[in-house]
Amino acid sequence: MIFNSLDFALFLPIVFVLYWFVVAKSLTLQNGLIVIASYVFYGWWDWKFLTLILFSSIVDYTVGLEMKKASAPLRRKALLWTSIGVNLGFLGFFKYYNFFIENFQSAFSLFGTEIAVNTLNIILPVGISFYTFQTLSYSIDVYREKIEPTRDFIAFSAFVSFFPQLVAGPIERATNLLPQFYKKRVFSYEKAADGMRQILWGLLKKMVIADNCAEYANLIFNHSENYSGSTLLLGALFFTFQIYGDFSGYSDIAIGTSRLFGFHLNRNFAYPYFSRNIAEFWRRWHISLSTWFRDYVYIPLGGSKGGTGMKIRNTFIIFIVSGFWHGANWTFIVWGILNALYFLPLLLTNKNRNYLNTVAEDRWFPSLRELVQIGITFLLTAIAWIFFRAENITHGVEYIASMFSGSLFSYPEVMSVKVLLLVMCCLVIEWLGRHYEHALAHLPTAFPLMVRWIIYGGFVVLLFYFTGKQQQFIYFQF
Known part of the structure; x- marks a missing residue:
């Protein structure tokens, strides 16, 4: 079910x-x-x-x-x-x-x-x-x-x-x-109502964002040899938001449903695409798995307390094992190795614990420095996701090589303004709610009751109007 x-x-x-x-x-x-x-x-x-x-x-x-x-x-x-x-x-x-x-x-x-x-x-x-x-x-x-x-x-x-x-x-x-x-x-009405808000947001991310992105990501990845670099870049972006909307949407629905029955589940996503470096990204993405590997694999191996060699070894072990956990394919292992390579410079320079706070904590907008950091982190993550989606390593390498070819600056053959606008709206809503457990958690304090019901009604309309072709949750295969 x-x-x-x-x-x-x-x-x-x-x-x-x-x-x-x-x-x-x-x-x-x-x-x-x-x-x-x-x-x-x-x-x-x-x-x-x-x-x-x-x-x-x-x-x-x-x-x-x-x-x-x-x-x-x-x-x-x-x-x-x-x-x-x-x-x-x-x-x-x-x-x-x-x-x-x-x-x-x-x-x-x-x-x-x-x-x-x-x-x-x-x-x-x-x-x-x-x-x-x-x-x-x-x-x-x-x-x-x-x-x-x-x-x-x-x-x-x-x-x-x-x-x-x-x-x-x-x-x-x-x-x-x-x-x-x-x-x-x-039974707590407040917790149940908050659970319903989180379920609604999870459904929107899955059915409106992820499923619509999936339609174009599948088209581009399945026929990548036929497209220009700009189209391949769009395909990578579509998949980047597909996997986020799909998996974080599932987690939101799960956590919200649990609240309906009086249970508290731990947070699994904390707006990872607003991260300023890869270490922060991994503190915000699939938190329950990252902390599981940290507590039951990384720390027992010695963590980061040993010498440089031990730090490098343990970092590669934890990311390779994490990749292998996702599936029996070498592409997942390459994805893990890439993330280890991203993470190592931060660990070796003791910068992996930077940015424990929320980005632009007391401001409406990020600084130019933060915006650049977020952009670089997002790009590195999107490149790694290509291997996560690719059929095999050769496909992933060829996809990236073709993406960064001279046709990167051409007009893409496949484009969906509708889906890109939906993604932008999702990012804006999550940016406004980034200080909270989930993106809609602050609505009761931000708006009066009538306005809230108009917002909920609008979201329900969006849910039915923009619902894409139903796709199975990506993480069911794991």
């Missing part, structure tokens, strides 16, 4: 009514309803893969309890590696088996030896990378004694399968989300 579907438009109010008006007196029943709703939500795509979520939940629940009982360090470590092995084993098989087999064959063929190893027709379970990392955070945090293992299997199952963020995040930590299933939830 996807957020921008009629199925979800019917599913959400039914679950909402049952949650607040039928089972509201019992915390266990509320949590049980969330588990059932989450399994229906996921099973709508393919019910057979529900066994993976259930099995993963049972393994990590049991591991957590056994770690609490165990006193011997070796036994605790063995239990932790059981959880890691099961979760990453599933992820590795479904997502990377064919990738490794194909590259294994290619490696031997370089030396003139042909080996026959069959690949499998494997269907990748939607969202497996997200819920795998979520359950792993529980096992690791129990091992580190940052959280007590739960004995409430229903609450734990609800944490693992929580439908708003099950398929594409945010990747929640057990330390934040799991305790919320132990506490009685009380």
Whole structure:
């Protein structure tokens, strides 16, 4: 089931009514309803893969309890590696088996030896990378004694399968989300109204911005050899805003939906395209994944505390692993390496912690220096996104080479003023709301009620009038 579907438009109010008006007196029943709703939500795509979520939940629940009982360090470590092995084993098989087999064959063929190893027709379970990392955070945090293992299997199952963020995040930590299933939830009109505003903004970014950009990005990328440099540049820009509107839109809908049920999910995007350098960009883009890799991979490797060699090594590891997490294709690894190369100069000159504040914090407009910084950061990000979208490395290299050819300054063959204006409007709205959790959060204090309803009505009209051809959420494939 996807957020921008009629199925979800019917599913959400039914679950909402049952949650607040039928089972509201019992915390266990509320949590049980969330588990059932989450399994229906996921099973709508393919019910057979529900066994993976259930099995993963049972393994990590049991591991957590056994770690609490165990006193011997070796036994605790063995239990932790059981959880890691099961979760990453599933992820590795479904997502990377064919990738490794194909590259294994290619490696031997370089030396003139042909080996026959069959690949499998494997269907990748939607969202497996997200819920795998979520359950792993529980096992690791129990091992580190940052959280007590739960004995409430229903609450734990609800944490693992929580439908708003099950398929594409945010990747929640057990330390934040799991305790919320132990506490009685009380309906808050203010939180629910804010959740609805965030859902509306997420739908606009997905259905108006991302889906319209996708139409032109797909056309240009799929036939890139036929277009001039200026058209290829537009294609890169369309995809840059497609992936942002698509993924941040999903996160907004997930966070807003969670608020309707009395839950708080961590922020996943913080206006990343207003970043002044790449380090700031990575503090603002897919925050839940960036911080996951930081806490569970980068810091255990030594972080940036060692010598220059260790800093360089750890930076490349974290970005390459992040790229590989996104998919079994060398293009994602190149994308990770590019971002590591962007990031390293800032790390080595101790400038990676600059710009912790909001750009133009006390001003309406950025300074000329900030505008240049934002422009350079955006351009570097857009170039890296080309590899993220390209079919293979050769396609990505040829795309960039053709883009920066002499035809870069010609008039583009493919142009959509409508889509560019929609993107500009989106940027203006986000710029005005950049100090807040989401772009529409400040409306209640900025405008009287009547004006707000006119704005909401206008957004709904935009939603129906400018809705592009429905595209699947990009991050479903991860």
